[in-house]
Amino acid sequence: MVRVDGKGNGEALVQVRSLDKTYQRGSQEVHVLRGLNLDVERGEFVAFMGPSGSGKTTLLNLLGGLDLPSRGSISVDGDEITHLSGPKLAAWRARHVGFVFQMYNLLPVLTAFQNVELPLLLTRLGKAERRRHVETALDLVGLSDRLDHYPRQLSGGQEQRVSIARAVVADPTFLLCDEPTGDLDRKSAGEVMALLERLSSEFGKTVLMVTHDPRAAERAGTVLHLEKGELVEGQGRN
């Protein structure tokens, strides 16, 4: 269940309360998010839509601990992340968040295997265990035959699937996807969305996705619209 009224029962995986984000542009203050509330339960697939500049990516950055809010609180799985900073926040991201970017953001000098292995380098897993996890993740996204391929040797859709494998390899608490189909053709976009949908429905992963694409949003259980810095419920599968 997803709520935007701030009246959740306190058991939601993600709880956002009275979130404000203000940027200073010269002498002007720009209010991107205003008193935003959000409750997302485990296993939900939520899409955030809205016009450019409405604060979708800002919200995603705040939920992923990449940026700090001007006011308000965010708690994930009981951890209040707005009080974390520096190495603690980095460790929290490594443990709880899997990121999927619009431009895939794979490291061009590493193979698919090595790119997916990156989050595991921050764990205590041994080489053999890391290999097993990476192979499982790449198998999940249907790329077990592309382990040694570099990003330049993969199509856009394949790159995004490697990026998803990297996001899930350490078994994070939730996935944050920023326009995951924004740079893909319709067929590849469909494959990527099917994969995200499967991660949510079959593996119970919580997925929070920002998108402009109504077809991608249709796959989500809940669609929320960001308007003037506030969230409004829309139509989703549920």
Place this chain on the structure above:
Amino acid sequence: MKFFRLVWSNLLRKKVRTTLTIGSFAVALFLFGLLVTIQTAFNQGVEVAGADRLVVRNKISLIMPLPLSYEQQMLQIPGVKAVTFATWFGGYYQDPKNFFPQFAIQKETWLKMYPEFQVPKDQWSAFLADREACIVGRKTAQKYGIKAGDRIPIVASIWGGVWEFNVRGIYDGARTEDDTTQLWFRWDYLDERRQWGKGTVGWYVVRVENPDESMAVAKAIDGRFANSSWETKTDTERAFAAGFVKQMGNIKLLILVIGSVVFFTLLLVTGNTLAMSVRERTGELAVLKTLGFTDAAVLWLVLGESLLYSAQGGILGLAAVKLFTLHGDPTGGFLPLFYLPPSKMLLGLLVALATGAAAGIIPAVLAMRLKIVEALRRV
């Protein structure tokens, strides 16, 4: 270790740039190694000088002789334990460019004074039994293919004529840095055959009973012969060798100046390369931070690249110098101990790593301070 591949992969990103950067380090370290080798060659005499040995020479100049009678007189001075002497021969083998030091030595006392030189007993006995005998250092013997049993001609530039010697043995040094380029022959043979300067020696070497009293004994020796026709100047062997080096100029300062300029240039080149590399990878570094890499981890990744550049370049450059010095003295006898000691190689590697760290620190700190959101916006 698990991050090594990540650092290494970044080095392979732009192979030409990496090769050139490593090449700059290699050239700089080659130059460093060469300069250090030259300095070591100059200073070797100083470093291996015996702490308990004094060198007594004519006060006017090293090329002026001293009388043979001083040997017994010096032995009577309190604090003097042993005395030996030698005379510079100054000849060449077959060709003027085949130069190596030749000394006419006091056969009874020479080896006792220089225990670091080792000659097999039978060879030394053969040397003592043959008036025209000589002993050749291992390095010179190897260079010219001389072996025990050979009869070799030495053209005497000071004493005139061609002197032939029977090679009765080869001497080695107890330490790598001991000079094994010399040729020794008997002083009594020199004194018998030369036309002038009979009954004189080039210089004396004195062993003192207590090294702490070296200066007092030196003073006593010079005092003993003051106001005579052959006044002496006595120094510790170390001071004597250092004075010899000083005649060549301030080698250390020269090396320091050249070395500093080279390494400062290297600092700018590598720093710029890394800064460019970090700028190009802003987005990737932000992604690493997004995945949970801490600021410190990112700093070490960038610094690690710089250290890898410098380590590779350093090893290459130092290996090249080592290979170069394996061929021995390139000056034809001016620098007999031309080699790069392991301690100096280690020093070179440390200098390379320190330069790498200095060049990498600013780009590494910039990478560390990178704000994820701003950097991702630029991708």
